Amino acid sequence: MLEIKNLQVTAEDKEILRGIDLSVNKGEVHAIMGPNGSGKSTLARALSGHPEYQVTGGQVLFEGRDLLDMDPDERAREGVFMAFQYPVEIAGVNNAYFLKAALNAKRKHQGLPELDAMEFMSLVNDKAKLLEIDKSMLSRAVNEGFSGGEKKRNEIFQMALLEPTLAILDETDSGLDIDALKLVANGVNAMRSPERAFIVVTHYQRLLNYIVPDFVHVLSGGRIVKSGGKELALELEQKGYGWIEAA
Amino acid sequence: MSTSTETIEQLATREYKYGFVTDVESETIPKGLNEDIVRLISAKKNEPDWLLQWRLKAYRLWLTMKEPTWQNVKYDPINYQDIVYYSAPKKRPALNSLDDVDPEVKRTFDKLGIPLEEQKLLAGVAVDAVFDSVSVATTFREKLAKMGIIFMSFSEAVQHHPDLVRKYLGSVVPHTDNFFAALNSAVFSDGSFVYVPKGVRCPMELSTYFRINAKDTGQFERTLIVADEGSYVSYLEGCTAPMRDENQLHAAVVELVALDDATIKYSTIQNWYPGDKDGKGGIYNFVTKRGLCAGRRSKITWTQVETGSAITWKYPGCILQGDGSIGEFYSVATTNNWQQADTGTKMIHLGKNTRSTIVSKGISAGHGQNTYRGLVRVGKNAVHARNYSQCDSLLIGDKCGAHTFPYLEIRNTSARVEHEASTSKIGEDQIFYCRQRGLPTEDAVNMIVSGFCKEVFRELPMEFAVEAQKLLSVSLEGSVG
Numbered sequence: 047m048l049e050i051k052n053l054q055v056t057a058e059d060k061e062i063l064r065g066i067d068l069s070v071n072k073g074e075v076h077a078i079m080g081p082n083g084s085g086k087s088t089l090a091r092a093l094s095g096h097p098e099y100q101v102t103g104g105q106v107l108f109e110g111r112d113l114l115d116m117d118p119d120e121r122a123r124e125g126v127f128m129a130f131q132y133p134v135e136i137a138g139v140n141n142a143y144f145l146k147a148a149l150n151a152k153r154k155h156q157g158l159p160e161l162d163a164m165e166f167m168s169l170v171n172d173k174a175k176l177l178e179i180d181k182s183m184l185s186r187a188v189n190e191g192f193s194g195g196e197k198k199r200n201e202i203f204q205m206a207l208l209e210p211t212l213a214i215l216d217e218t219d220s221g222l223d224i225d226a227l228k229l230v231a232n233g234v235n236a237m238r239s240p241e242r243a244f245i246v247v248t249h250y251q252r253l254l255n256y257i258v259p260d261f262v263h264v265l266s267g268g269r270i271v272k273s274g275g276k277e278l279a280l281e282l283e284q285k286g287y288g289w290i291e292a293a
Numbered sequence: 294m295s296t297s298t299e300t301i302e303q304l305a306t307r308e309y310k311y312g313f314v315t316d317v318e319s320e321t322i323p324k325g326l327n328e329d330i331v332r333l334i335s336a337k338k339n340e341p342d343w344l345l346q347w348r349l350k351a352y353r354l355w356l357t358m359k360e361p362t363w364q365n366v367k368y369d370p371i372n373y374q375d376i377v378y379y380s381a382p383k384k385r386p387a388l389n390s391l392d393d394v395d396p397e398v399k400r401t402f403d404k405l406g407i408p409l410e411e412q413k414l415l416a417g418v419a420v421d422a423v424f425d426s427v428s429v430a431t432t433f434r435e436k437l438a439k440m441g442i443i444f445m446s447f448s449e450a451v452q453h454h455p456d457l458v459r460k461y462l463g464s465v466v467p468h469t470d471n472f473f474a475a476l477n478s479a480v481f482s483d484g485s486f487v488y489v490p491k492g493v494r495c496p497m498e499l500s501t502y503f504r505i506n507a508k509d510t511g512q513f514e515r516t517l518i519v520a521d522e523g524s525y526v527s528y529l530e531g532c533t534a535p536m537r538d539e540n541q542l543h544a545a546v547v548e549l550v551a552l553d554d555a556t557i558k559y560s561t562i563q564n565w566y567p568g569d570k571d572g573k574g575g576i577y578n579f580v581t582k583r584g585l586c587a588g589r590r591s592k593i594t595w596t597q598v599e600t601g602s603a604i605t606w607k608y609p610g611c612i613l614q615g616d617g618s619i620g621e622f623y624s625v626a627t628t629n630n631w632q633q634a635d636t637g638t639k640m641i642h643l644g645k646n647t648r649s650t651i652v653s654k655g656i657s658a659g660h661g662q663n664t665y666r667g668l669v670r671v672g673k674n675a676v677h678a679r680n681y682s683q684c685d686s687l688l689i690g691d692k693c694g695a696h697t698f699p700y701l702e703i704r705n706t707s708a709r710v711e712h713e714a715s716t717s718k719i720g721e722d723q724i725f726y727c728r729q730r731g732l733p734t735e736d737a738v739n740m741i742v743s744g745f746c747k748e749v750f751r752e753l754p755m756e757f758a759v760e761a762q763k764l765l766s767v768s769l770e771g772s773v774g
Contacts, residue, residue: 136741137745148727
């Protein structure tokens with residue numbers, strides 16, 4: 047589903063990714079780990095088309111199409127979702143209104159009829175139940191005055207509504223206490239399906255106790271220096287990143 | 294690379310869809326201003342002598358006055374002898390018949406989305422249509438007259454209700470008030486007049502639509518609204534003008550009077566031609582608007598959405614004279630390309646337990662400069678006066694500016710005055726967040742901007758809130774590349 051070939055990315059004229067190769071198939075969960083500054087968040091943001099990251103080389107195919115040729119909003123409508131590390135606040139814009147607009151932009155793109163308010167609310171109810179999420183955050187402005195945990199839960203809720211084919215989680219666990227972490231992980235697990243792939247970017251192994259990955263990749267210096275199964279994460283937890291960087 | 298073109302700085306031209314000119318035979322007087330011109334305008338309107346004398350007094354005073362320079366806007370000096378002070382379509386309608394309106398003029402209003410045939414009108418909205426210097430039609434007048442509500446052009450009111458006009462004209466904005474108010478008092482041509490009798494709740498929105506058409510012509514209208522005891526009226530004005538390379542002057546005066554327990558809601562959707570993307574042309578919108586809460590527990594609310602004009606200079610204010618009276622000001626002002634706005638309000642607390650609320654939202658894009666200037670004055674007898682002010686500025690791009698000048702003059706120690714201000718930049722990160730959820734850039738900007746303006750839009754009459762939102766998105770079109 048996703049083919050990354052020799053991807054090179056700079057930010058503020060600094061070379062960050064120096065040639066990433068990665069294949070992700072439907073149904074798989076890939077964890078991207080690595081020390082601070084290794085480029086793992088850059089990978090997530092470059093894939094979603096963040097304007098501050100310039101792709102200087104390589105290729106990314108998403109379901110056979112050139113992902114890098116698409117605008118960020120087109121990537122989203124094609125089914126790429128990124129849960130932000132720092133979700134932004136949009137004052138005065140009702141969360142439900144925002145989500146309905148996003149969902150309908152995607153449905154329109156897919157040639158599906160747009161949902162009206164009633165249909166949308168019943169979908170919201172279903173998803174809220176599935177994720178055990180409090181609906182009251184829908185009537186507030188987008189992320190405005192949300193606690194760190196609420197913001198992350200809102201990201202997962204958006205993901206559940208938009209039903210992406212590829213979901214990228216950019217350090218979603220940062221700043222979460224254990225209860226919030228479990229809620230987020232449960233949401234992701236409820237969304238796992240043979241039709242959907244996840245790229246989970248994280249610094250700590252902790253999240254991977256709850257979201258068990260199929261593959262773990264370790265980034266260092268802008269390259270994938272080691273790949274393995276879920277046991278690789280445990281090994282990292284014990285030994286730290288030092289032994290990989292030294293290797 | 295598709296995404297690296299995403300810079301907020303890129304400004305594109307925006308379309309001003311009301312910029313057409315109507316080819317209509319006009320009666321236009323020669324350019325320039327002197328006593329003979331003032332007399333000519335008065336004679337054309339067949340005015341009583343007291344009104345002519347009032348105009349002449351204003352004109353003579355104006356000659357001694359200096360154009361204000363304190364406002365935070367820049368423009369080349371205006372040559373007041375190079376302006377036409379009166380222009381009217383030749384074919385004048387008989388007072389009550391829409392059939393006599395020049396078909397070209399009627400088509401103009403149709404094109405602007407203001408059909409003058411009553412059956413086609415928005416249900417519940419009566420319209421007075423002003424074309425250059427004259428009112429060409431007022432709808433629903435008979436229906437309103439049955440309730441004792443007077444809604445007609447200013448010129449007609451002078452003829453039919455001279456006592457009311459004489460009593461209130463200049464009572465809130467005297468001809469001595471300021472340079473542009475004096476000019477208006479000398480040469481005003483038309484506008485709307487509203488009187489709502491005691492205890493009557495006006496059943497429909499009243500509105501005036503102002504259209505400048507003729508070249509080199511200034512528009513100087515005057516609106517006077519009087520709400521008698523216990524009455525209620527909601528009034529809305531809209532404005533557009535053709536695209537021209539020369540600047541045109543619009544210097545209006547609006548006076549509101551609310552007696553005991555009366556409420557006036559006055560909403561403006563101002564969309565005068567703003568000039569082109571290089572700042573050429575556009576309307577100078579120099580307007581004096583003031584409401585007098587004369588009665589106890591009276592209330593006046595100003596709501597304005599200012600998207601047009603090359604320069605906007607206006608401070609709709611309230612004089613809170615009656616005990617327990619309330620003044621409110623809700624404003625959205627946008628400046629894109631080279632537009633400049635210096636706008637805000639004055640809340641003058643004189644009575645006891647008077648309250649005022651100010652919510653101002655300034656949006657700047659392109660090279661636009663947006664200034665909020667507001668005065669809150671609490672007089673020494675205004676026991677327990679309260680004011681709350683909130684001024685928020687939103688910047689789109691990094692070549693525009695936002696400025697806030699709040700003035701507070703408090704002469705009573707029991708007053709409670711709060712002021713909050715914020716300036717934020719519409720961030721790449723907000724836009725990117727929306728785009729990552731699938732929304733195109735323009736939609737993202739519109740959503741962020743409407744969220745920013747929400748507190749003001751909800752004050753508009755429902756029929757117009759949607760229109761205002763659309764207008765705002767058009768006026769910011771192309772501000773984000």
